[in-house]
Amino acid sequence: MRDACGVRVVGALLMLVVALTGCQQVSGAENGRLDENGRATSTPTRTSGHGATFLGIDECSSFGRESFTEVPCTSERAAARVVARHDGKVNEGPSCPATTDFVLHISAQKPSADEDGDGAVPQGYACMRNLEAPHPGDPGGGGGPRTIVGDCVYSTGAGEVRETSCDGKGKKAPEFKVSSAVDERTDCPSSTALYVQLGGPKRVGCARPL
Known part of the structure; x- marks a missing residue:
């Protein structure tokens, strides 16, 4: 089972905490340095001019072991695209699309000075989809927030x-497969x-033994 979780942007430099898999009783790979809770952390920067909203719908980000940066989707550094963007907290807002990675x-x-014209960045969350495989959010992919x-x-x-x-290449062998949702x-x-x-x-997910 999993619930929407993933990357947290905090502080003056928008510190990001990344989890590429779901957080509710789900394991998976992470990207970045680990904080005291065992979650990866990364400090992103934003290049001015990619949109009025930081990581708005259809905008792209690069990512690596040190940072997530908003970049043009045509950039060779682009790695993931925003498929949905919502204000507020994840557990209080709409769910991300099913195949979100x-x-x-x-x-x-709230910056003390607005040098680049971006203004304040409200609390929210961006549902991301990798531009290239692997896609942990796909059915059987072994990850994603749902x-x-x-x-x-x-x-x-x-x-x-x-x-x-489901292909058995994860750290644990699959025991059950969700065959339907009711x-x-x-x-x-x-x-x-x-029942999952x-x-x-x-x-409610109906799972059968493998």
């Missing part, structure tokens, strides 16, 4: 599951062996 969490920033139909999971005990790649558990087929909480409009 990772999420950038953006903290509010668990969707086609994803595989393994049990960690205590009633929890984590997502892993409104209530009673709507799942009789072959269902596990999903993040979309149909919040």
